[in-house]
Amino acid sequence: MQKTIGRLPLPDGTALRKIDWVAVLTISSYHLVALLACLPWFFSWASVWVMVVGVFVFGYLGINLCYHRLLTHKGLVCPKWLEHTFAVLAVCCAQDTPARWVGIHRWHHVKSDESEDPHTPLAGPFWGHMGWIFIQNEQVDRYAIYTRFAKDILRDPFYKKLETTARYPMIIVGSWLLFFLAGVVIELLLGGSLGQAIQFGASLLIWGVFVRTVVVWHVTWSVNSLAHLYGYRNYNTPDDSRNNWFVALVTLGEGWHNNHHADARSARHGHRWFEIDLTFSVIQLLERVGLASEVVRPSKRLMDDKKIDTSD
Numbered sequence: 001m002q003k004t005i006g007r008l009p010l011p012d013g014t015a016l017r018k019i020d021w022v023a024v025l026t027i028s029s030y031h032l033v034a035l036l037a038c039l040p041w042f043f044s045w046a047s048v049w050v051m052v053v054g055v056f057v058f059g060y061l062g063i064n065l066c067y068h069r070l071l072t073h074k075g076l077v078c079p080k081w082l083e084h085t086f087a088v089l090a091v092c093c094a095q096d097t098p099a100r101w102v103g104i105h106r107w108h109h110v111k112s113d114e115s116e117d118p119h120t121p122l123a124g125p126f127w128g129h130m131g132w133i134f135i136q137n138e139q140v141d142r143y144a145i146y147t148r149f150a151k152d153i154l155r156d157p158f159y160k161k162l163e164t165t166a167r168y169p170m171i172i173v174g175s176w177l178l179f180f181l182a183g184v185v186i187e188l189l190l191g192g193s194l195g196q197a198i199q200f201g202a203s204l205l206i207w208g209v210f211v212r213t214v215v216v217w218h219v220t221w222s223v224n225s226l227a228h229l230y231g232y233r234n235y236n237t238p239d240d241s242r243n244n245w246f247v248a249l250v251t252l253g254e255g256w257h258n259n260h261h262a263d264a265r266s267a268r269h270g271h272r273w274f275e276i277d278l279t280f281s282v283i284q285l286l287e288r289v290g291l292a293s294e295v296v297r298p299s300k301r302l303m304d305d306k307k308i309d310t311s312d
């Protein structure tokens with residue numbers, strides 16, 4: 001019998017009783033540790049600013065630009081050293097390895113808002129947002145998804161090593177240590193005591209890593225949930241994707257999700273003049289300074305049909 005908690009049944013290959021405990025423990029631990037930010041001992045304005053800048057650096061450059069527009073959809077090409085740097089930033093967001101993230105997202109595009117879509121919110125808003133991560137799904141098992149949707153990613157030895165060695169968790173844990181030690185060293189250099197140095201290191205760790213990671217998670221997940229439920233549509237795509245102002249604002253452009261489903265390869269998600277897409281502005285900047293090439297613009301045919309001005 002098919003399992004239903006929303007308008008659509010959950011994907012075949014899932015069972016609500018088959019819980020992915022690693023995902024549950026990881027995500028709940030991050031949320032609990034992030035809550036320490038509510039304690040005054042961990043507070044400092046410097047750490048809050050590091051968190052805000054970190055959302056841009058790790059979330060927008062790592063997840064939006066690299067995992068999504070570059071690796072998944074090949075909307076641009078960057079020099080390998082820069083691509084790998086952006087990929088490391090994305091790894092620090094703890095949203096899975098490049099190959100699995102790309103594989104799941106490509107599968108989402110193939111089956112958008114059908115019952116096999118791994119995270120359609122039509123199977124339940126909470127399911128679409130984060131519930132799908134907590135339940136094992138045979139269709140997006142690592143090896144199933146690699147062979148179907150991520151062979152090209154695994155041809156790159158750098159990404160392959162992230163799958164086959166302990167590098168993925170080591171980078172994440174290494175980033176925790178880096179933030180803590182940076183805080184300790186900075187405070188000591190400023191003449192603080194050892195106690196003050198440990199306090200500032202802990203503050204940077206909680207705000208700069210855990211709060212930032214939780215914020216970036218919910219920002220990314222809101223694309224999967226809110227931008228398939230609420231908003232307007234420029235294009236009559238076969239899925240329920242929407243252009244959602246709120247999501248576009250908090251994701252710096254990923255919320256123009258109906259545009260994206262209509263023309264997935266385009267590195268530019270905002271198609272109309274008022275659809276501000278700061279992630280694409282960063283890509284244009286990289287292109288101007290010679291660090292991005294083969295940048296894919298929205299399809300002219302699509303634009304002509306809608307009479308949308310495509311000039312950047």
Ligand SMILES: [Zn+2]
Pocket residue numbers: 108112223224228241257261
């Ligand atoms: Zn989507």
Ligand SMILES: [Zn+2]
Pocket residue numbers: 068072073105109260264
């Ligand atoms: Zn996509």
